[in-house]
Amino acid sequence: MMKKLMSVLLAVLMLLSLTVPAFAADGTAKQLQFRADGTFRILNICDIQDTYPINLTTRAFLEETLASLKPDLVILGGDNCVAPAEVKAEAIKELCDLFVGSETYFTLVFGNHDDEQGVDKETLLGYYQQYGGDYCLAYDADPALFGVGTHNLPIRSADGSKVAFNLYMFDSNTYSYDADGNRLGYDAVHTDQLDWYKATSAALAAENGGKVVPAMAFQHIVVQEAYDALFYRAPQSGGDLTNDFDGVSYTYLPKVAAIRDGFLFEAPCPGYFNYGQLDAMAEIGDVVAVFSGHDHTNSYTLNLKGINVTNTAGCTYHSYGNTLTRGCRVIELNEADPAAYQTYTYTMAEQALQPGSTITDYGDLSAAQARLALIGGKLLNALMSVLRVLFFFAK
Numbered sequence: 001m002m003k004k005l006m007s008v009l010l011a012v013l014m015l016l017s018l019t020v021p022a023f024a025a026d027g028t029a030k031q032l033q034f035r036a037d038g039t040f041r042i043l044n045i046c047d048i049q050d051t052y053p054i055n056l057t058t059r060a061f062l063e064e065t066l067a068s069l070k071p072d073l074v075i076l077g078g079d080n081c082v083a084p085a086e087v088k089a090e091a092i093k094e095l096c097d098l099f100v101g102s103e104t105y106f107t108l109v110f111g112n113h114d115d116e117q118g119v120d121k122e123t124l125l126g127y128y129q130q131y132g133g134d135y136c137l138a139y140d141a142d143p144a145l146f147g148v149g150t151h152n153l154p155i156r157s158a159d160g161s162k163v164a165f166n167l168y169m170f171d172s173n174t175y176s177y178d179a180d181g182n183r184l185g186y187d188a189v190h191t192d193q194l195d196w197y198k199a200t201s202a203a204l205a206a207e208n209g210g211k212v213v214p215a216m217a218f219q220h221i222v223v224q225e226a227y228d229a230l231f232y233r234a235p236q237s238g239g240d241l242t243n244d245f246d247g248v249s250y251t252y253l254p255k256v257a258a259i260r261d262g263f264l265f266e267a268p269c270p271g272y273f274n275y276g277q278l279d280a281m282a283e284i285g286d287v288v289a290v291f292s293g294h295d296h297t298n299s300y301t302l303n304l305k306g307i308n309v310t311n312t313a314g315c316t317y318h319s320y321g322n323t324l325t326r327g328c329r330v331i332e333l334n335e336a337d338p339a340a341y342q343t344y345t346y347t348m349a350e351q352a353l354q355p356g357s358t359i360t361d362y363g364d365l366s367a368a369q370a371r372l373a374l375i376g377g378k379l380l381n382a383l384m385s386v387l388r389v390l391f392f393f394a395k
Contacts, residue, residue, distance in 0.1 A: 031355060032105070032155045037158075040165070043071040047293050047296050048314075054094055055317045061100070065346065073167075075109075077111070077294065080114060082318070084116065088127070089131075096127075096133075096136065106135060107167075111172075121147070121149065146171075147193065154166050154204070155167065169217075184272040187271030215291070216287065222269070224274040230254055232248040245270075269295055281307055291329065292309075317326050323348075
């Protein structure tokens with residue numbers, strides 16, 4: 001009874017705060033809004049995973065892409081910066097300067113590597129807010145929640161009359177451990193974060209005449225159901241021959257027909273435990289898609305329980321990647337039909353071949369490699385289409 005009462009009180013507080021969805025470090029209110037034509041463009045940039053100074057090829061890609069695509073919002077998808085503690089602030093400032101210089105609003109979630117260099121996530125969030133200034137919309141909605149930086153950003157309608165869409169940012173945390181402190185695998189979005197999500201969704205719906213506000217969710221680590229959708233189960237653990245989660249083992253044999261679009265170049269790494277995130281979202285019915293990073297070479301989309309589960313490939317030359325997918329994800333929202341959003345991977349190879357690009361000047365990617373990547377991507381897309389048909393009945 002007490003827990004139910006607390007949920008109601010939290011929902012009321014959420015409702016009262018909806019008109020001021022986010023604050024910069026100086027307390028300035030920020031409001032996102034659909035453009036006059038009803039569109040809103042998001043860039044999901046994941047796994048930059050760089051140190052200080054940032055790789056010049058990656059920097060050129062980010063600068064050029066911000067200039068050419070002019071997003072309404074950038075969402076950094078975790079493992080944003082792995083610089084050593086002594087230069088962590090300088091590295092985050094360098095990254096924030098790209099957004100401030102291009103006058104681009106941004107927010108972020110943390111990944112499992114962001115705080116491994118000895119600087120805690122509360123301090124890191126403070127750096128982003130400090131150096132991002134008015135352009136940083138990231139905040140911690142409730143510091144009592146598991147993790148740091150879980151929050152939401154409502155997008156108001158073009159005429160400003162209502163909240164037309166909502167963006168959830170979840171800290172999917174770092175690693176899971178057993179009772180003895182042994183690492184089991186990666187972590188996930190926890191139960192208290194899901195309680196916050198339910199209360200926030202209810203508050204938005206209350207303001208919207210009882211109808212849920214369509215939404216998207218962004219986090220670093222993919223939901224566990226993705227693995228079940230992509231790989232066949234094994235009858236028991238086979239050691240290194242299977243991937244084992246909480247009581248379930250999987251082979252490495254993929255279900256090709258499950259991939260709606262994009263590429264699967266590596267086995268995903270979801271959380272070891274599943275706290276029911278996708279079930280909660282399917283029950284409420286507001287979230288149309290969940291975007292994650294973490295698996296640097298994957299760019300697939302699945303549809304699970306009526307929700308699109310999409311991976312954004314890494315944007316890094318400091319860590320591993322794949323020329324066919326390395327880049328960012330573009331998400332085009334339309335206020336008139338929020339569920340019919342468009343999304344695609346915008347690769348570094350594509351931007352490198354644009355007139356005036358300097359991406360090929362630094363030795364990581366040549367113009368010839370970029371052209372081959374574009375051709376290879378088209379051929380692989382065609383092959384995937386054929387395989388989806390051939391394996392349709394083996395889902």
